[in-house]
Amino acid sequence: MRIKYIKWPILILLLILIALVQYSAPDAYAEDLIKIVIDGKRIKPDVDPYISNDRTLVPIRVIAEELDSVVEWDNDNRAVHISKEDIHILLRIDSYLVEYTNDNETSYTIIDVTPQITGDRTFVPIRLISNALGVKIEWDNDKRTVYIDSSESSEVTKFFDVEISSVKPGQTITGTTELYTKINNEIPKGAKEIKYLLLDRDTAKGFVIAGGSNINTPYEWVPAMEDNGQKVLVSAFYDAQGNFLAGDSIPVTVKINPQIELKGIREGQLITTHSVPLSTKLNFSASYVKYEMINPDNGAVYLSPGVDPEQSFTMIPVMEDNGNMSVRVIA
Numbered sequence: 001m002r003i004k005y006i007k008w009p010i011l012i013l014l015l016i017l018i019a020l021v022q023y024s025a026p027d028a029y030a031e032d033l034i035k036i037v038i039d040g041k042r043i044k045p046d047v048d049p050y051i052s053n054d055r056t057l058v059p060i061r062v063i064a065e066e067l068d069s070v071v072e073w074d075n076d077n078r079a080v081h082i083s084k085e086d087i088h089i090l091l092r093i094d095s096y097l098v099e100y101t102n103d104n105e106t107s108y109t110i111i112d113v114t115p116q117i118t119g120d121r122t123f124v125p126i127r128l129i130s131n132a133l134g135v136k137i138e139w140d141n142d143k144r145t146v147y148i149d150s151s152e153s154s155e156v157t158k159f160f161d162v163e164i165s166s167v168k169p170g171q172t173i174t175g176t177t178e179l180y181t182k183i184n185n186e187i188p189k190g191a192k193e194i195k196y197l198l199l200d201r202d203t204a205k206g207f208v209i210a211g212g213s214n215i216n217t218p219y220e221w222v223p224a225m226e227d228n229g230q231k232v233l234v235s236a237f238y239d240a241q242g243n244f245l246a247g248d249s250i251p252v253t254v255k256i257n258p259q260i261e262l263k264g265i266r267e268g269q270l271i272t273t274h275s276v277p278l279s280t281k282l283n284f285s286a287s288y289v290k291y292e293m294i295n296p297d298n299g300a301v302y303l304s305p306g307v308d309p310e311q312s313f314t315m316i317p318v319m320e321d322n323g324n325m326s327v328r329v330i331a
Helices: 008-032 060-066 126-133
Strands: 035-038 041-043 050-052 055-059 070-074 079-084 087-092 097-102 105-110 116-118 121-125 135-140 145-153 162-164 177-179 181-183 193-200 206-212 219-221 229-238 244-254 260-263 276-282 290-295 300-303 313-315 326-330
Touching (some): 041 060, 055 126, 060 079, 060 126, 079 126, 087 126, 097 126, 121 126, 126 135, 126 145, 162 244, 193 219, 206 219, 276 326
Antiparallel strands (some): 035 041, 070 079, 116 121, 162 181, 177 219, 229 244, 260 276, 276 313, 290 300
């Protein structure tokens, strides 16, 4: 049996190649890392920034604290509170809604990437930092570096070029309201559906109140009495798979002023037919309505069962009803 020996020059060459790979790999990886520079100072967070959905995400705490802001984590609500002087920002994990309060004036915005937890740290898109703390931020793609300059101020800018135009921020909703979102430039790419949502300001949770596949069409919102309170109205565009694409949000107050109109009969009308179709027009959403008929001459009272407000009800007079009669609808 022959024993083959590896020639020493070849073995040495292999060892050198392995050593080069081992020592060059970290350097190559380091070149790939996203760096953060604040006011000329390199900041090295314990968890590195990364790119998600073509957006650069950075750890909010280390940056905010470097800019003399106070950061608090609300574990119960999975929320982050950032404060600096008269500015307060509230953002929630996996929520596109961000709340800004400046000099006791609160506004809301929709961001393009939700805050995420990576390595026990909260990461947000760099543009949110600019909006939240009012500082200049630049991204250098060649150097893969985020530059933050606190000496230059920045205004809050919207992430999307869409705007709820049929309702004004702070408007009081008293009843049926038209909803329309103005698209200032192009329809969000891939948009197949628009939804309007009503969210609770304290929890950022809510439900869909209107929407459909006709993106450029106004929709009608008929609020319910239980919607009363301080809310956030949101418009959101989605693609065919239900992925969020763009949106807008404004604060509103829902304070319904109930208005009920009985249709199909008028005051003083003489009824000679054997049936009268009645219907109701409401400026709010109700589970059902009831029709009440009272004959003041003989004291007879009839109260209908609950009827869907969208459906008509047929009143059928009888001989005993001859004379005066009052009819009203109850919601």
